[in-house]
Amino acid sequence: MTEEDLISLAEFRARxxxxxxxxxxxxxxxxxxxxIKFLTQxxxxxxxxxxxxxxxxxxxxxxxxxxMAQKAGMTxxxxxxxxxxxxxxxxxxxxxxxNDARAIIVKLTDLGIKCILDWKECTxxxxxxxxxxxxLEKLDTLKDILSELLxxxxxxxxxxxxxxxxxxxxxxxx
Numbered sequence: 001m002t003e004e005d006l007i008s009l010a011e012f013r014a015r016x017x018x019x020x021x022x023x024x025x026x027x028x029x030x031x032x033x034x035x036i037k038f039l040t041q042x043x044x045x046x047x048x049x050x051x052x053x054x055x056x057x058x059x060x061x062x063x064x065x066x067x068m069a070q071k072a073g074m075t076x077x078x079x080x081x082x083x084x085x086x087x088x089x090x091x092x093x094x095x096x097x098x099n100d101a102r103a104i105i106v107k108l109t110d111l112g113i114k115c116i117l118d119w120k121e122c123t124x125x126x127x128x129x130x131x132x133x134x135x136l137e138k139l140d141t142l143k144d145i146l147s148e149l150l151x152x153x154x155x156x157x158x159x160x161x162x163x164x165x166x167x168x169x170x171x172x173x174x
Contacts, residue, residue, distance in 0.1 A: 051091070
């Protein structure tokens with residue numbers, strides 16, 4: 001290793017707290033902790049944040065798992081697992097698609113609808129918490145910037161697939 005390499009490494013380490021990936025990851029963890037705190041206080045003991053990924057993609061009239069997976073940028077298998085967990089907890093039920101015997105339609109139960117409405121309240125709580133820290137103008141600017149980046153990422157990369165359960169385990173380690 002050269003003297004130049006050591007200097008470059010030291011400079012990099014000195015700036016590590018300003019790395020975009022690190023900042024986004026820690027901000028996501030903070031947002032997730034606020035969300036879990038809020039949902040736990042609402043009585044959602046077995047609910048994982050990954051479940052909301054499935055719930056928010058269920059239309060009032062129902063939707064098939066393939067469409068849910070596509071909208072969420074997940075595999076059909078990953079979405080099927082989330083739907084099974086949500087069924088076990090009483091948030092959704094399934095029925096055969098009258099137009100396609102091979103497909104299953106996922107529908108919300110009353111508990112599922114309540115959960116989405118509580119999630120809406122949770123997002124308002126998180127926004128309010130962030131607003132208290134950085135103010136409304138900066139929060140709106142942050143959302144605009146992130147939206148622009150994600151719009152560009154969608155064009156460049158196509159849908160991004162996540163393993164939400166593994167990601168959540170890494171973040172919360174419980």
